[in-house]
Amino acid sequence: CILMHAVALTSMVPTIYVSSRSMKxxxxxxxxxxxxxxxxxxxxxxxxxxxxxxxxVEYVKSRIAEIPCVxxxxxxxxxxxxxxx
Numbered sequence: 001c002i003l004m005h006a007v008a009l010t011s012m013v014p015t016i017y018v019s020s021r022s023m024k025x026x027x028x029x030x031x032x033x034x035x036x037x038x039x040x041x042x043x044x045x046x047x048x049x050x051x052x053x054x055x056x057v058e059y060v061k062s063r064i065a066e067i068p069c070v071x072x073x074x075x076x077x078x079x080x081x082x083x084x085x
Contacts, residue, residue, distance in 0.1 A: 001042040008045075017046055021069040025049040028063060 008015040022043065029041040029051055039053040039060050053060045061073050 004043075004045075018043065019047040022047045022049050024067050024069060025051075025064060028067060029060075032060065032063060 008017060026041050026049060029039050029049075032039050037053070037056050037060065039051055039056065042050045042052065044050065051060060051064065057075070061075070064070055064073060
């Protein structure tokens with residue numbers, strides 16, 4: 001996801017999707033990883049940060065909820081996967 005945003009920044013018409021709010025969440029995920037929490041982040045084509053975590057969901061949610069700019073946390077499970085229609 002970082003490479004996608006780097007390409008957007010270096011395009012002929014640079015586009016910045018990552019906000020200072022996004023970076024606060026990303027930095028918190030990086031801190032948790034350094035502490036041993038198995039959490040990963042990704043970004044969509046916007047400022048929304050998606051955190052992928054399996055075992056420490058409630059802990060990660062509580063840490064992210066402490067960030068003042070975080071307005072909503074949406075908890076989601078993986079989809080069923082690909083299927084033939």
